[in-house]
Amino acid sequence: MPVTVLLVDDEPLVRAGLRAVLEAQPDIEVVGEAADGAAVIPLVRRLRPDVVAMDVRMPLLDGIEATRAVLRTVDRPPKILVVTTFENDEYVYEALRAGADGFLLKRARPAEIVHAVRLIAEGESLLFPASVRQLAARYGEGEGEGNLAARAAMERARLTDREAEVLRLMARGLSNAEIAERLVVGTETVKSHVSGVLAKLGARDRTQAVIAAYESGFVAPG
Amino acid sequence: MPVTVLLVDDEPLVRAGLRAVLEAQPDIEVVGEAADGAAVIPLVRRLRPDVVAMDVRMPLLDGIEATRAVLRTVDRPPKILVVTTFENDEYVYEALRAGADGFLLKRARPAEIVHAVRLIAEGESLLFPASVRQLAARYGEGEGEGNLAARAAMERARLTDREAEVLRLMARGLSNAEIAERLVVGTETVKSHVSGVLAKLGARDRTQAVIAAYESGFVAPG
DNA sequence: GATCGTCTCCCCCGTGCGGGGGAGGGCCGC
DNA sequence: GCGGCCCTCCCCCGCACGGGGGAGACGATC
Numbered sequence: 001m002p003v004t005v006l007l008v009d010d011e012p013l014v015r016a017g018l019r020a021v022l023e024a025q026p027d028i029e030v031v032g033e034a035a036d037g038a039a040v041i042p043l044v045r046r047l048r049p050d051v052v053a054m055d056v057r058m059p060l061l062d063g064i065e066a067t068r069a070v071l072r073t074v075d076r077p078p079k080i081l082v083v084t085t086f087e088n089d090e091y092v093y094e095a096l097r098a099g100a101d102g103f104l105l106k107r108a109r110p111a112e113i114v115h116a117v118r119l120i121a122e123g124e125s126l127l128f129p130a131s132v133r134q135l136a137a138r139y140g141e142g143e144g145e146g147n148l149a150a151r152a153a154m155e156r157a158r159l160t161d162r163e164a165e166v167l168r169l170m171a172r173g174l175s176n177a178e179i180a181e182r183l184v185v186g187t188e189t190v191k192s193h194v195s196g197v198l199a200k201l202g203a204r205d206r207t208q209a210v211i212a213a214y215e216s217g218f219v220a221p222g
Numbered sequence: 223m224p225v226t227v228l229l230v231d232d233e234p235l236v237r238a239g240l241r242a243v244l245e246a247q248p249d250i251e252v253v254g255e256a257a258d259g260a261a262v263i264p265l266v267r268r269l270r271p272d273v274v275a276m277d278v279r280m281p282l283l284d285g286i287e288a289t290r291a292v293l294r295t296v297d298r299p300p301k302i303l304v305v306t307t308f309e310n311d312e313y314v315y316e317a318l319r320a321g322a323d324g325f326l327l328k329r330a331r332p333a334e335i336v337h338a339v340r341l342i343a344e345g346e347s348l349l350f351p352a353s354v355r356q357l358a359a360r361y362g363e364g365e366g367e368g369n370l371a372a373r374a375a376m377e378r379a380r381l382t383d384r385e386a387e388v389l390r391l392m393a394r395g396l397s398n399a400e401i402a403e404r405l406v407v408g409t410e411t412v413k414s415h416v417s418g419v420l421a422k423l424g425a426r427d428r429t430q431a432v433i434a435a436y437e438s439g440f441v442a443p444g
Numbered sequence: 445g446a447t448c449g450t451c452t453c454c455c456c457c458g459t460g461c462g463g464g465g466g467a468g469g470g471c472c473g474c
Numbered sequence: 475g476c477g478g479c480c481c482t483c484c485c486c487c488g489c490a491c492g493g494g495g496g497a498g499a500c501g502a503t504c
Contacts, residue, residue: 160450173430175490188453195492205460205492207429208395214436214443221436221443382480398461410483417462427462427490 002029003121006049008066009083010035018053018083021113028117037066044070049078050121054100056084067098079120102202159200164218166193171210171219224251225343228271230288231305232257240275240305243335250339259288266292271300272343276322278306289320301342381422386440388415393432393441 005022007015007030015033022028031047034040037054038061044052052070056063067080079101102120104113159167169179176194180187194206203209213219227244229237229252237255244250253269256262259276260283266274274292278285285304293299301323324342326335381389391401398416402409416428425431435441 162451170429171433173426173433175426177490185451186453188455189451191492192452195494198492204395204397207392207432210429210432211393211395221439384481407481408483410485411481413462414482417464420462 002027003051003117004029004031004047004049005117006030006032006034006040006043006047006052006078008034008037008040008052008063009055018113022117025114028114037061037063037069040066041069041073044074044078051079051081051117053081053083053104053117056082063100064098067100071099081116081120159197163193163196163200166190167197167209167213168219170194170197170206171213224249225273225339226251226253226269226271227339228252228254228256228262228265228269228274228300230256230259230262230274230285231277240335244339247336250336259283259285259291262288263291263295266296266300273301273303273339275303275305275326275339278304285322286320289322293321303338303342381419385415385419385422388412389419389431389435390441392416392419392428393435 005028007018009015009018015035019030019033022030031049032043034043040052040054040061054063054066061069063082063084067082070080071077080099081102081104082100083104102116104116165183166179169182174182176187176190180190183190194209197203197209198205201209201212203212214221227250229240231237231240237257241252241255244252253271254265256265262274262276262283276285276288283291285306289302289304292302302321303324303326304322305326324338326338387405388401391404396404398409398412402412405412416431419425419431420427423431423434425434432441436443
């Protein structure tokens with residue numbers, strides 16, 4: 001069963017680009033398009049996509065309001081992937097607060113776009129601040145956006161007590177074995193918690209998780 | 223050829239403890255002891271130890287002054303490992319600025335003490351802020367000390383331009399392959415730089431290096 | 445009673461990572 | 475000229491890491 005995606009962007013060119021990128025994947029299917037947030041709700045009801053790729057800036061109803069509207073009025077709502085050009089942070093942040101599940105730059109490489117859609121579709125995995133930072137680094141500058149995204153991610157990624165404890169120890173540089181020793185549990189257990197942390201933060205490895213911890217203020221230098 | 227160590231601490235108990243721990247190792251030999259910094263220089267000249275384990279607080283000549291004196295007056299000076307109870311950060315920081323090569327908590331476990339001595343003896347590897355943080359975490363509290371040590375480590379660990387660049391990208395969560403792609407070099411080259419960074423920071427893995435980068439202010443959140 | 449989330453531990457398995465070597469070329473300073 | 479540092483790339487190798495499963499025990503909630 002492929003991942004179904006609804007594209008919502010006022011620029012036809014962007015929609016076409018996203019469609020081209022996503023349709024190239026055998027496991028992803030673009031089931032519809034909309035030019036404005038105002039058209040989203042009926043489309044979501046009818047098409048029931050797994051993921052809505054939603055632009056932030058749209059003429060009638062912007063991505064934030066549209067996200068809120070979808071989550072408020074549709075039961076079993078789709079995952080919402082916020083797509084932005086990265087210009088205005090507050091919009092992004094607001095969209096995430098409104099309940100969006102992920103965050104993507106239009107400038108991202110095709111492989112990353114695909115990856116983001118799959119990630120969002122797959123699970124409760126919410127955001128991937130480290131990836132955002134990567135993009136920011138790759139395309140230069142843009143300090144601060146990653147931070148907001150990271151903070152939002154940490155706010156929304158409700159780690160369990162144990163996971164939070166593990167993350168704190170990871171952020172002190174401890175290995176899985178050392179964490180296990182410290183918490184008096186097996187290494188397999190630690191690995192399990194680490195996996196949980198990585199999934200919820202959308203981090204690829206422990207380094208990205210630690211970065212997210214610092215960026216979000218979960219741990220602070222000094 | 224074993225690593226030779228000179229112990230300098232005003233507390234006989236501490237000296238005895240260090241001696242017991244270190245002498246248990248076949249490759250480490252305690253060649254002398256001193257009760258105060260004032261006695262260090264002649265002993266160093268005579269015994270020519272590889273490492274001096276130096277307490278910070280001592281009645282006549284403290285570890286900072288003693289470190290300075292040794293480095294100033296002895297040619298091919300020994301490595302200096304600062305031993306402290308962790309109570310006063312400025313002393314530690316000052317000692318490191320004075321030219322000490324490493325940093326050790328008295329509360330450290332035997333295996334870690336041994337490891338520290340070997341590390342210091344082996345090479346130009348300077349400090350290991352992440353390890354310090356581990357100790358701080360393991361024995362609870364003590365926020366801030368790690369930061370000072372980390373900052374000192376970064377100041378003294380003169381990374382090359384390329385290494386600094388690599389560290390920045392590591393701190394954005396990029397893998398070796400991604401860093402290679404970004405810098406347009408081979409992955410082997412990146413691994414080489416990463417190894418350099420780890421050695422100079424005394425980090426065990428990239429996660430600890432990134433932690434050191436944050437703790438030292440080399441990279442800042444947000 | 446049934447369900448869900450959390451914490452715990454287990455398996456297999458691929459691979460990215462890091463250590464330890466070495467080697468060549470370029471640049472700079474002695 | 476020669477040594478030293480830096481950057482580049484190469485080899486082999488062991489292992490911690492992380493993915494992808496599963497499973498049992500406990501408590502809370504319904």
